[in-house]
Amino acid sequence: MIVCIGNTKGGVGKTTLAVNLAIARALAGRDVWLIDGDRQGTAQTAISIRAEGGHRPGIACAQYPDGAVLRGQVQQQGRKFDDIIIDAGGRDSTALRAALVLADVLVVPFQPRSYDVWALNDIAGLVDEARSVRDGLRAYAVLNCADPGESSADNAEAAAAVADVPQFEYLATPLRRRKAYANAAGAGLSVLEAKPVDRKAVDELQALVNALF
Amino acid sequence: MAIVKPKGKVAAADAFISGAPDAAPAAKAAKGVMLGHKRQITLTIAPELLARVDELAAQIGQSRAAVINLAIRQAVERGLTIEGLGRVG
Numbered sequence: 001m002i003v004c005i006g007n008t009k010g011g012v013g014k015t016t017l018a019v020n021l022a023i024a025r026a027l028a029g030r031d032v033w034l035i036d037g038d039r040q041g042t043a044q045t046a047i048s049i050r051a052e053g054g055h056r057p058g059i060a061c062a063q064y065p066d067g068a069v070l071r072g073q074v075q076q077q078g079r080k081f082d083d084i085i086i087d088a089g090g091r092d093s094t095a096l097r098a099a100l101v102l103a104d105v106l107v108v109p110f111q112p113r114s115y116d117v118w119a120l121n122d123i124a125g126l127v128d129e130a131r132s133v134r135d136g137l138r139a140y141a142v143l144n145c146a147d148p149g150e151s152s153a154d155n156a157e158a159a160a161a162v163a164d165v166p167q168f169e170y171l172a173t174p175l176r177r178r179k180a181y182a183n184a185a186g187a188g189l190s191v192l193e194a195k196p197v198d199r200k201a202v203d204e205l206q207a208l209v210n211a212l213f
Numbered sequence: 214m215a216i217v218k219p220k221g222k223v224a225a226a227d228a229f230i231s232g233a234p235d236a237a238p239a240a241k242a243a244k245g246v247m248l249g250h251k252r253q254i255t256l257t258i259a260p261e262l263l264a265r266v267d268e269l270a271a272q273i274g275q276s277r278a279a280v281i282n283l284a285i286r287q288a289v290e291r292g293l294t295i296e297g298l299g300r301v302g
Contacts, residue, residue, distance in 0.1 A: 067231070067233065068227075068231070071230065092234055092235075093233050094233040094235055096233070097229055097232070097233050100229075101226045133228075133229045134226060
């Protein structure tokens with residue numbers, strides 16, 4: 001399955017989520033290809049830190065900031081992998097658009113903040129365009145860096161705001177703001193393998209993985 | 214064929230991808246005018262030098278353009294001798 005973690009807005013935790021999802025699938029025994037569609041190459045850097053640290057399983061990771069190249073490579077090499085996770089965006093780019101053309105599922109992480117909710121309309125426009133040139137793109141919005149606690153008003157309001165953007169289905173498996181995600185991703189790890197174990201982070205990520213795959 | 218088929222999905226996808234703001238701009242068409250197999254250019258030249266070009270052209274029975282082209286061809290193929298730099302090209 002090809003999953004694009006994308007948003008035209010930056011700073012929503014795309015790369016952290018992409019790295020976590022890719023490793024989670026690899027730990028589940030799948031052949032995973034993580035594609036970094038960002039010129040900054042943060043995902044690529046995280047995976048090289050993972051490789052230098054000798055953590056198993058290793059993750060195949062490639063960086064294609066150019067949309068045409070990304071599309072060509074996935075069309076040629078994609079069959080060799082069980083799951084492909086594409087980290088794309090931060091802005092409207094050829095890489096993000098290529099990922100939207102290729103992906104089975106688009107996951108749009110967003111924070112329970114006004115700017116993030118407003119930005120959903122931008123990526124929704126691209127989803128419309130992508131759907132006009134292809135069939136079967138499923139698009140989910142998922143809360144990332146959500147406020148702690150089950151009863152957060154901002155989380156609930158942000159989740160409800162997704163209903164105003166019909167392009168997306170709201171995925172009720174939020175990831176909350178936890179240092180465990182950032183610390184693990186910085187070391188090229190997922191929260192599933194990082195020590196000390198953050199049980200809540202593990203459960204959240206597992207719930208998201210189960211909902212997606 | 215009078216029937217135009219709708220744009221294929223592949224071409225549409227290409228257009229969608231290359232429509233992003235960071236896409237490379239389409240190659241610019243070369244400026245200038247083609248005359249047959251040659252390109253027309255504008256050249257400014259010192260009047261004294263032009264007089265000598267014309268003199269040479271009359272001597273060998275060629276046109277002004279032929280002399281200029283011949284001189285340029287010889288320069289790019291054999292190199293130029295420039296005071297201070299010696300032979301270049």
